[in-house]
Amino acid sequence: MRVEFLPGAATDAQSTGPASRNGQPNRPSLLAGAAVAMALLSGCASAPMTRGGSLASYDNLTPSDGVLAKSLVRVNKDEVLAAKTVRIVPTTFAQAASPTLSQEQRHLVANAIDRSLCVGLSERLQVVGPDQPADLSVHALVTQAAPTDEVAAGTSKVVSFLPSALGAGVPVPVPRLPVGLGSLTVEAEVRDQASRQQAAMIWARGANSFTNSPMVSSAGDAYDLAPSFSDDFSKLVVTGATPFGKAPELPSFDKIGATLGGKPKYAACEAFGLNPGLVGMAAGKLGLPPEWSDKAPATAGQ
Structure with missing residues (x-):
């Protein structure tokens, strides 16, 4: 995974003491900066750009990476933006995607993708049911869905509680242990009514020690990463352009409400x-475990 350092990041990382002393580099500051760099490089799981053979075409896919995710994308902007309605075909798992996950866990991850896709696509398009005609599907x-090591995740969670248990006066962020991290790779496409591909994406991202909270479940990281894929892919369809390299936009009130557990904008998303x-x-x-708090409908996905 590529890690990008912004200008001044090294200085910020070394802010524990004076950057220099008598014109000479401060050794503790240099060591602190090196430690931060090593943590960033080692605290992220890799995710392969696996192809599953489900796309109508893999031609003309162009690399378009974000800070955390890798992707290959293709979009016919005019065709996609001309569409008014969309239908979601339930997400499936490739047979060899993650043999260690149970059927329940695979169903949970697939449904999390579809639920987030439905909310994201609703920002511009009307989502219709499976038996209704739509401009796009x-x-x-x-x-690929690399499992989370449950023991490592549990240990990370215990370690994160230690500062509070030891009476720390202020919240102390504790990075997750950089071992046993899961990952997720998804390919997706948009087809028109004639089954012609109008947009496609291959997306891969590994969990990391800083932004993905450990959950004691082998499906924990795949489940946590599922909405991230859906958010990126739905933006590709909503805007007709890559979602990466742009300033973030404020979500609509409908999206905020649905994310907090409210009813989605369109009944089809229910x-x-x-x-x-x-x-x-x-x-x-x-x-x-996400299996405890989220129950995917039996009729959704696989």
Whole structure:
């Protein structure tokens, strides 16, 4: 995974003491900066750009990487932006995507992708049910989902509670242990009514020690990364352009409400259930398995 350092990041990382003394580099500051760099480089799982064979075409896919995610994208902007309605074909897992995950866990991850896709696509398009005509149809395939090491995740969560247990007066962020991290790779495309590909993406991202909270479940990281894929892919469809390299935009009130567990904008999205919202966020902070807080509808996905 590529890690980018912004100008001044090294200085910030060394702010524990004077940067120099009598014109000579401060050794503790240099060591602190090196430690931060090593932590960033070692605290992220790699994710392969696995192809699953579900796309109508893999031609003309162009690299477009974000800070945390790698991707290959293609989009016919005019065709996509001309569309008004979209239908979501439930996400599936490639047979060899993650043999260690249970069927329940695979279903949970697939449904999390679809639920987030439905909310994201609703920002511009009307989402319709599976039996209704639509200008576009969307389908995603999970091609790889590396499992989370449950023991390492549990240990990380215990370690994160230690500062509070030891009576620290202020919150002390404790990075997750950089071992046993999971990852997720998904390919997805948009087809028109004639089954012609109008947009496609292969997306891969590994969990990291800083932004992905450990959950004691082998599906924890794949589940945590699922909405990140959906957010990127839905932006590709909504805007007709790569979602990377742009300033973030404020979500609509409909999207905020659905993310917090409210009803989605369109009834068709209810097929994927409601987001666990604050309950799910609290469970994630405690490291509880997503299987405990999120129940995917039996009729959604696989």
